[in-house]
Amino acid sequence: MKAVGLYKYLPIHHSESLIDITIPKPKAEGRDILVKVNAISINPVDVKVRAPKDKQEETPKILGWDASGIVEEVGEDCKLFKPGDQVYYAGSITRPGTYSEYHLVDERIVGKKPETLNDAQAAALPLTAITAWEGLFERLGIDLNNTQKNKERSILIIGGAGGVGSIAIQLAKLAGLTVISTASQQESINWCKKLGSDYVINHYKPFVEQLEEINLKGVDYIFCLNNTDQHWDQIAASILPQGKICSIVETAEKQDLNVLKSKSATFVWEFMFTRAMFQTEDMQEQHQLLSALSEFIDQKRIVTTLTDVLRPINAENLKKAHGMVESGKMVGKVVIEHFE
Ligand SMILES: NC(=O)c1ccc[n+]([C@@H]2O[C@H](COP(=O)([O-])OP(=O)(O)OC[C@H]3O[C@@H](n4cnc5c(N)ncnc54)[C@H](OP(=O)(O)O)[C@@H]3O)[C@@H](O)[C@H]2O)c1
Known part of the structure; x- marks a missing residue:
């Protein structure tokens, strides 16, 4: 499957700061669901993890902690979702991120996507x-x-x-x-x-x-x-x-x-990765809060925070989006939609 990753931690304008790659498609097990990613948003955490440092990865590091997409496959212990469900979520900082065509995430931190939003509008929201x-x-x-x-x-x-x-x-x-x-x-x-x-x-x-x-x-x-x-x-x-x-x-x-x-x-x-990082007993609260937020959105009581959309998901557009977030002047959220 297509993905965007890095081996070296470099300034964003460097040609190898983020690169287009192909990696194996993962398989869902346990409480994981496999999501076909339709849109991702870029957060300051992406920029912080990518920040230049003297370190090299042997396998590509995949960033990205926000996605909207469709459930492709569910693990044997899943109770909340089934294939075909539309979802939005942030994922876990301790696992590979969402800059990939398919992505594994624990269903307990995934929400039902708002019905009245498209993928880009939904992907702007989960982490924040x-x-x-x-x-x-x-x-x-x-x-x-x-x-x-x-x-x-x-x-x-x-x-x-x-x-x-x-x-x-x-x-x-x-x-x-x-x-x-x-x-x-x-x-x-x-x-x-x-x-x-x-x-x-x-x-x-x-x-x-x-x-x-x-x-x-x-x-x-x-x-x-x-x-x-x-x-x-x-x-x-x-x-x-x-x-x-x-x-x-x-x-x-x-x-x-x-x-x-x-x-x-x-x-x-407040650290929004605490529950996933420590697998706290109440980590399913994030499923509940994202689903509650979807209801507020569908009732028109909350609106998406999306302000910029780029397309398609590739290294070039991810570099642009990282540059925007790195400026520290973002108004709302930047999202990138669809792999080509
Ligand atoms: N602990 C967590 O779980 C968690 C979760 C999410 C984010 N974060 C962190 O929280 C921070 C904000 O995240 P974000 O996604 O909201 O970032 P963001 O979208 O990049 O924030 C941009 C905004 O920051 C404002 N800003 C710039 N300098 C500022 C300053 N010195 N004081 C106050 N506001 C300033 C800018 O307003 P003006 O242009 O009007 O100055 C701009 O609108 C980041 O450091 C991020 O890593 C932590």
Whole structure:
């Protein structure tokens, strides 16, 4: 089957950074399903795993952690899907990725694809939606169904126009919260507002003053989706007493947790690969949340975050998409559809 992989970790403009290859088609066993991949999306994790380093692979490394496609074959223990089902999912960081014509994934982390979306629109969502859902509703403990209580609460989403922010804004609004997101370009400011953000502030200026301008002394929740190091002091300054903070981006420097003590603020990490990586007993929660998201989409309560589509899936287009994500200025999501 066709695939795009790498042997060496090189800058994206290098001719061998990503290459077109042919690899054996895998077979589904156990709880794995084999999916015929119709569309994939590119995330910052693809760029981070591909980052230049002194390492060489003996067999090609396949990246890619988002896909939409059709179930081709199921393992003997599968209970959730059958051949012909349309699915969307992110997969596991510890397994080969989705830049291949066929792909194996554990059915417990796969969702039923929204019926009202095409493959490109669906492929834009899984990794970022799992992150946003787990961050908001599990790590920060926001009750999606208690919209009455949530109406009195506010959330600051740092990095609102990116892949995760674009779905997080919508889910936070669905829960009834007042949403303040951050963006720095006119295009990303407009995008955050279009997705439902009540206010947009600039992530290169101090948060506290900007929140005061919209009559807020602080926020109940902060969801940090970009550069935790840069924002740490402003996060501590703008969280309300007893507020909750979740970050999805690791720090490069050591940060001082003591700055949160006087406010009794909670800090929690979200890593969307945790369940698949550790095969946690509740890993099927990701099947459930992706299927619940499909329902919200089909009810027109959530929209796709897709902004750019390239075609076909090959090394040339993947290099273009990596370049776009690597710029750090993505608005929404870039997807590549169909192998030729
Ligand atoms: N822990 C997890 O499970 C998990 C899951 C998904 C992603 N992540 C990580 O989370 C980060 C965001 O992912 P993503 O897919 O949303 O990325 P993305 O789509 O590439 O994010 C692009 C957005 O980031 C904004 N941005 C750039 N610099 C910023 C800064 N200094 N502060 C705040 N916002 C800034 C940009 O807004 P402007 O152009 O308006 O400045 C742009 O709209 C990445 O580091 C990714 O690896 C972690």
